[in-house]
Amino acid sequence: MKITFYISLLLAGLHAVSHGHLPPNHHNGHDPNEPKHHMHHAGEAIACLKLVPNNADFAFQFFKEIILEVPNKNAFFSPVSISTAFAMLALGARSTTQTQILEGLSFNLTEIQEKEIQEGFHNLIHMLNHPESKVQLNMVNAIFLTDKLKPLKKFLDDAKALYQLEAFTTDFNNPREAEKQINDYVERKTHGKITNLVKDMDPQTVMLLGSFVFFKGNWEKSFKPEHTEEREFFVDAETTVKVPMMHQTGRFDFYFDEDLSCTVVRLHYNGSATAFLVLPAKGKMKQLEQTLVKETIQEWSDHLFKRLLSLYFPKFSISGSYEITNMLSKMGIVDVFTDQADLSGITGTPDLKVSKVVHKASLDVDERGTEAAAATAAEIMTMSLPPAIEFNRPFLMLIFDRDTNCTLFIGKIVNPAITS
Template identity: 90%
Template sequence: MKTTFYMSLLLAGLHAVAHGQLLPSHHNGHDTNEHIHHAHEAVACLKLVPNNADFAFQFFKEITLEAPNKNIFFSPVSISTAFAMLALGARSTTQTQILEGLTFNLTEIQEKEIQEGFHNLIHMLSHPEGGVQLNMGNAIFLTEKLKPLKKFLDDAKALYQLEAFTTDFNNPMEAEKQINDYIERKTHGKIADLVKDMDPQTVMLLATFVFFKGSWEKPFKPEHTEEREFFVDPEMTVKVPMMHQTGRFDLYFDEELSCTVVRLHYNGSATAFLVLPAKGKMKQLEETLVKETVQEWSEHLFQSLVSLYFPKFSISGSYEITNTLSKMGIVDVFSDQADLSGITGTPDLKVSKVVHKAALDVDERGTEAAAGTAAEILTLSIHPTIEFNRPFLMLIFDRDTNSTLFIGKIVNPTITS
């Protein structure tokens, strides 16, 4: 009988939140050596880009099948990172399944390259250009009697910035409090009570988190926000605070997928794609969305003067994703076939549960704008209105690493979880 190990993935995404100043860029005044190091990191990251994107959209398809007509919000890069780290301690078929489940072709890329790529990805995402705050981290909570191999801990610390803690899982309430307090602190209070109903048999818990806080490059004015109708489905309409601004935006009308794409930038390196399918076309979009689709949108965007309405909302997604990952080929690690002997030196360990939680806040401003006034003068002409008043997708990318940070499907913006 294998000892079980509970894995928890958590993250908070705070988007365009109106509290507090963000930190200035860490990249001012770099010398040549730092630029060279940055370039090397970027190259290592870029090897992962196509695979991480494929994983993101495959996972999205699976989750939408499991939760049709519901809000969805998750961070593909967080899930990929956690499982790449787990692969460090996996051996034989278990390791192969994890890496292939993350969509890597092991005849084209070696495990060592994958690990180096994730190490550099974490480093780059944790030191973003000014205007975006993005913290990633990993923690492992271990029962006192479980002694992980020094090599695993050293490698995981060096590659994944892993923090390790001793935990008494025989006292589930105390263990839950320790883990939840740590998570809440690391996600600035955004994610609370992630872990509950813990199995006293748990010997190890792996937690991964992402915390993102961004501010719109073109903020919305709060005085222009008004309550408007949002059409959840043909039978249900809700009232939502709808932000509004008129200006030049990057747009694309995808005739094949019957959807309108609007791209909004955050200050710094993050970008959001807001995707509004025509009525009744969401399912078609969900089933066909792949990384090439987003690439095509990027290449065909054009600037146009529009009147944009976009809801102000907060949602979170919480998932037990063991089943989803099993469908994607990651099977043995959850069974008595698991070989995680690279973690403890013995093969008697398996993952019992994987929990993933993500949260998203969207509002008008982000950081408070600096003093100074710039009036945008617009010609008084008839310009199209784009109103996100029915279910839509929101994809958030990091431009420096081409990473899919978050994927959201907002069916009903008044439901927060």
Template identity: 90%
Template sequence: MKITVYISFLLAGLHAVAHGQVSPSHQKGHDPNEHKYHMRHRGEAIACLKLVPNNADFAFQFFKEVTLEAPNKNIFFSPVSISAAFAMLALGARSTTQTQILEGLSFNLTEIQEKEIHEGFHNLIHMLSHPENGVQLNMGNAIFLTEKLKPLKKFLDDAKALYQLEAFTTDFNNPTESEKQINDYIERKTHGKITHLVKDMDPQTVMLLASFVFFKGNWEKPFKPEHTEEREFFVDAETTVKVPMMHQTGRFDFYFDEELACTVVRLHYNGSATAFLVLPAKGKMKQLEQTLVKEIIQHWSDHLFQRMLSLYFPRFSISGNYEITNTLSKMGIVDVFTDQADLSGITGAPELKVSKVVHKAALDVDERGTEAAAATAAEIMPVSLPPTIEFNHPFLMLIFDRDTNSTLFIGKIVNPTLTS
């Protein structure tokens, strides 16, 4: 009988998005300061760049699986959080279990060595935890262990060095106390955005792994609260809800994808993060979500152009709470959840398996931005009214880190009035 391990992956909330000029994976139009920043981090960037295509493949494959499981619900998760946590778990996995985890994360082990994967994640976590000014982004991992479970020194040392792991002793025989310890830690690390991550814990649990990402950004050009008004949002053919719709007229990065029948608007945060807002034509969401791959994002990046728009975008807060064991199993990560699991690299003995994987995420989007800088710009408006783009039916929101090209968050907003 295997000892079970409870794993939780989570992340916390965003505040607002901003307007700029650099795509997540097709960087052009850098200013000199941005170039210097990239040169300073060149070594780290090279190490983690090898991960980028694989992490992106995992992100969109996971998205497809989740949308199939919950076709008409809000979705929000952090693929980079899940990837990093399972890569850390692979440190302690052996034989087929390890191979399944790494291949399930979309790594081709004939093209990239395990050592390169761990070094890449080490540099990725470091870069994401030290972003440019304007974005607050914290990423880390924690392990909670029963006192009787003695992990191998090599596993703990490697996990601390590569994945910024923090280790804590926990009495799982006292579920109330252990839940409080874990939830308090996560709440503190995510600045109050993720609460009550774990509940109804099994007293048989001997170890819990947690991965967190906290992100907060501001718009370069904030929406003015006085321009926000209540407007209709069409959830589906039968359901209409009222939402606070933010409004701004100006020049935005824009593209219409005729093949996928969707409108793309790219917005930037102050700092190194960027977002794609993707509005499919009514009835075209399923086609979009099942064909979305990294090459499509690249195509959008390459074909965006500046256009004067009257943009309406809802103010909303949503969260996602997932038990993702089945999702990962469908993606090939199977043995680690069964008695076939080999996690002997953690304790030296094979009597360990993962019992449960929880991923919790939260997203806030509002008008907030930075204080006005000491500069004045006069926007010349055309006499004719610009075209209106209104995000008033289900849309996607994809958030990237430009310095690492990492997919930080993927969201599908079906009903912005529902918090989950």
């Protein structure tokens, strides 16, 4: 009988977030495959960028799985949080279990070695946690262990060195005390954004592995709160809700994809984060969901152009909470959840398996930004009214990091009036 443990993937996102491999930074002419001049170490950037295509493939494959689980509902998750936690778990996995995890994360092990993958994630975490960035972006990895479980020194040393892992001893026999310890830690690390994360803990738990991302950013061009007004949002043919709709007129990165019948608008955050807002034509969301791949984002990036628009975008807060074991199993990560699991790299004996994987993510989108007031007036002075783009029906929001080209968050907003 294997001992089981939980993986908890936690994430808090504030004020909309995203960057990724995919979108080159046309904002400053940066090619995503070229390290930026201010990156500290070229080698770090190259190791990090080597993961980009695989991480993006995983992100969009997981997106397809999650929308099958929650059809016609809001969905929001952080692919980088999930892939980081499982790459960290792969450090302690052996044989088929390790192969399944890495291949399930979309890595081709004939093209990239496990050592390169681990080094790439190490550099990714280091770069995302860069204190010089104008966005607040922190990736935190933590492990809570019963004192009965003695992990191998090598596993802990490697996890600390590669993933900046914080390790804590926890008495899972006292579930209430264990929950308080973990929840207090998470609440502190997410600046109060995520509270009461774990509940009803199984006293048989021996280890909880957590990975989460915290993001807070301001729009490069803020929306003025006095321009926000209640407007209708058409959830489906039968349902209409009132939402606070932000409004801004100006020149935006814009593209209309004729093949997928969707409008793409890109907004930048101060710092290195970028959000892609994608509005499918009526009845075209399913087609977009089923065909979205990293190449689609690259094509949008390549075709974006500046256009004067009257943009309406809802102010909203959403969160997603998912038990994702089943989704990962469908993606080929199977043995780690069964008695076939070989996690002997963690304890030295193959007596562990993962019982449950929980992922939580949340996002707030509001007007905040830090644009100088003087910069706006000239953009609005035009003889005719610019075309209006109104995000008043279900849409996608993707948040990327331009420095690392990492897919931070993917969201499908079906009803912005629902917070979870």
